[in-house]
Each structure stands twice: as C-alpha cells, then as structure tokens.
Amino acid sequence: MRLGLIGSTGHWQSYAPALDQITGLELVAVASTGPEESTGAFDHAPGLTIDTRRYDDALRMLETERLDLVQVCGRADRIPAWTLRCLERGLPVIAEKPLAMDLTTLEDLYKTAQANQAPLVPMHTMRGVPELASVHRVVRAGAVGDPLLSFSQKSYKWGRTRPASWRSRDTFPGIAPWAGIHAFDWLHWILGDVFTSVSGHEGTTAHPDFPACASQASYVLTMRNGGVASVTLDYLRPETAPTHGDERVRIAGTLGVVELALADRKVTLTTAQEPPRTLSPDPQLDLFTRFARSLQGEGPPPLTLHEACRITEIALKAQLAADTQQAIPLTDSPYHTP
Structure with missing residues (x-):
C-alpha cells in the first residue's frame, strides 16, 4: 500500500x-x-x-x-x-x-x-481511546437506559502562544470545529444521530489577541427523546496541571449514569441495581490502521462518509450558533444517519 x-x-x-x-x-x-x-x-x-x-x-x-x-x-x-x-x-x-x-x-x-x-x-482519533470505547459499549448495551442528559468537557492548556493563523476566521474555523469536533464525534458515536438543534455561547476573554479562537465556549444540543447534551470547551487549563488536556464525559439515563475522567483514565458506571464500579478500558486499533485495513477489505471504515460529514456539519453549525447567538436546527440534513 x-x-x-x-x-x-x-x-x-x-x-x-x-x-x-x-x-x-x-x-x-x-x-x-x-x-x-x-x-x-x-x-x-x-x-x-x-x-x-x-x-x-x-x-x-x-x-x-x-x-x-x-x-x-x-x-x-x-x-x-x-x-x-x-x-x-x-x-x-x-x-x-x-x-x-x-x-x-x-x-x-x-x-x-x-x-x-x-x-x-x-x-477523529479519539475513537481510538480505550476508555471512551468502554463508555460507548455500556451505553449502546442499554446499561444507563434511555440517555437523557450528558455533559462533555474538553479543557486544554494554551501554552506560550498559538499559530498566527488562529487570529483570523479566514485561516481558523473556530473552537467548535477545531477542538469541539472530538466531543461532537464521541457524542454521535455513543448516542447516535439523535440531535435536533444546537445553541452556543463563547468568548475570547483570556486570549483577546486571538479573536478567531474562543478561550471559553459552551454548547447545548437538544435530542429527539427530549434529552439535552451540553459541551464545554476551553483553553483555560493551568500550565501546572499534570496533563495537557482534561476530557470528561457524563451520560445519565433512565437506568443509570456512566462517567469518564480521561486524565485519570477512569470510567465509572452506577445503576439502580449496583453501586459504582470501575469499567475496564476496551483496547482499540488506531484510526489510521482501521482505515487502511478497510481499504484492503478487512472490515468497515472507522467512520462512514455520512458519519464523517454529519459530525463535521454539527461542529460547523455549533460554531455558527455561537457566532449568531441563534439556535441552529440539526434536522433535515443530507448526512443524517438514523
């Protein structure tokens, strides 16, 4: 190859x-x-x-x-x-x-x-994270029942500086399609294509000299079952923190709650039938290897074309929602995959 x-x-x-x-x-x-x-x-x-x-x-x-x-x-x-x-x-x-x-x-x-x-x-390389894969497994298996509320966080260190291209929307797409797309991807992967609208708010308060990239942002996605998924993004993680990033996921449903703190490599499941227990990670092949094998006829691609474009669409519309201060519909999409 x-x-x-x-x-x-x-x-x-x-x-x-x-x-x-x-x-x-x-x-x-x-x-x-x-x-x-x-x-x-x-x-x-x-x-x-x-x-x-x-x-x-x-x-x-x-x-x-x-x-x-x-x-x-x-x-x-x-x-x-x-x-x-x-x-x-x-x-x-x-x-x-x-x-x-x-x-x-x-x-x-x-x-x-x-x-x-x-x-x-x-x-969308976070599909190769074993702890996220275990969250995907238990939610898809029905362990938390019907998911009604979720919280996703991506927090990163800013570092000494960022590329000059981050100063303009001509060369930088905004924080939602850049960092947030991973969270929108894992929500789509774990919950399915269930989102009906998105609204958002953001600001460049901490780094006003980079106006194309928010230093703090929050988005809310409504779901077909009446549920709500919230996503927060920021470049506010202190330089003294032990890891560059701090990603967290919490999904609450009618039967239980699953929580992930990726910096601690810990996934916890709590249900009505059993107290909190730590889930073991699900080892995953890296995204590139899965894609290359699919080209050789060895299994499906890690994302279909419809999925790839749908997730990108959600991220772009999330940025548009924050930019316009309007809720943007996510229905009637050419990429929707029921």
Whole structure:
C-alpha cells in the first residue's frame, strides 16, 4: 500500500502505528500544503526512506505518483482544497479535522467522494481511546437506559502562544470545529444521530489577541427523546496541571449514569441495581490502521462518509450558533444517519 503525505501540521504522524500493523505499507512521497510548511519537516517522518520522494508542490505529487492512500494534515484552511483534489482523482483520503471550514465546501467534498467512490475519513482519533470505547459499549448495551442528559468537557492548556493563523476566521474555523469536533464525534458515536438543534455561547476573554479562537465556549444540543447534551470547551487549563488536556464525559439515563475522567483514565458506571464500579478500558486499533485495513477489505471504515460529514456539519453549525447567538436546527440534513 503506497502512502503519500500532504502536510506536516497538527497530528500528521498519526499514521506511524500502521507501519507495524499493515504489511507492505510504504511511505512513497511527501509534500507541503503551502508556503508556511517545509519538506524539511519530514526529515524524521516515521517510515521515511531514501526512496521517499519530496515535493514542494503537492499537486505535482498527485500528478506524478501512483498512490493508494493519501493523508492530508495542513493548516485548517488548506485541508479542504487538498482533500478535494485527492477525491477528484478517486484517491482514498484520511484528513485532519475539520474536513471543511464551511457547509458549502463540506457538501462539495461529500458529493465528490460519492461521485468518485473515494473513501474519506476525518482524523477523529479519539475513537481510538480505550476508555471512551468502554463508555460507548455500556451505553449502546442499554446499561444507563434511555440517555437523557450528558455533559462533555474538553479543557486544554494554551501554552506560550498559538499559530498566527488562529487570529483570523479566514485561516481558523473556530473552537467548535477545531477542538469541539472530538466531543461532537464521541457524542454521535455513543448516542447516535439523535440531535435536533444546537445553541452556543463563547468568548475570547483570556486570549483577546486571538479573536478567531474562543478561550471559553459552551454548547447545548437538544435530542429527539427530549434529552439535552451540553459541551464545554476551553483553553483555560493551568500550565501546572499534570496533563495537557482534561476530557470528561457524563451520560445519565433512565437506568443509570456512566462517567469518564480521561486524565485519570477512569470510567465509572452506577445503576439502580449496583453501586459504582470501575469499567475496564476496551483496547482499540488506531484510526489510521482501521482505515487502511478497510481499504484492503478487512472490515468497515472507522467512520462512514455520512458519519464523517454529519459530525463535521454539527461542529460547523455549533460554531455558527455561537457566532449568531441563534439556535441552529440539526434536522433535515443530507448526512443524517438514523
């Protein structure tokens, strides 16, 4: 399997575990997504050999190389265009999130992937977290009954600074499609496509010099069964905290409650029939390996095209809700998967 990399921004080394999992996976070519990147960033890329070719122009790589799979990991505004160019050629793509910066571009990607039968998977890598997988298992098994209320948190350290591209919505999509998309993804994965509307509020109080990215944000999603799912996002985690991130999930239903504190690697289930007990994690294959195996006919992809676009749509509409201070409907979606 011949792999090409476009971009060295973000989680671009996520393909590394697959090199040991997929027989014959070969890194044949790498390219930058734009002038802000250099092919020198690939000097220590996993799987790099003397035969791996480097391109300053990713389009030339696509026109020259015979590829079986492309990974796109560039600045947020670069991702959609390069993903589209791959899909137009019928190439399978795994791309950094979000897939698109706006709903129109998302629809273009969806239609192009369908027309060319080109598999497309976003890098929703938290589906590979064993503790989240155990939450998914017990909720889907009915252990908490009908889920009616959930709380999801993603809190991160800001660090010394952030890229200049985070200052403008021309180059940064907002906190909801950037950090929040992982929470919207795990809610969709665990609860299903049950959301009917989203509202949101956010502010840049802690980092006003980066107006495109909120330092604190909160969203509320209504559900078909009358339930409510809330999501909070922030870049307020103190630098002295033991981990970079603090992700938490609580799902309460008619029969019980399951809670996850990921920084502590702890999942607890409490039901009417039994007191709190700690759940063991469910080991998961990494997202890239699952995608690559699906291309070889070894199981389904980690996300379907409908799922990938639906979750991206929810994240984009959550950002729109916060920007406009209006509740945005999530029904009547071309990507809805009952």
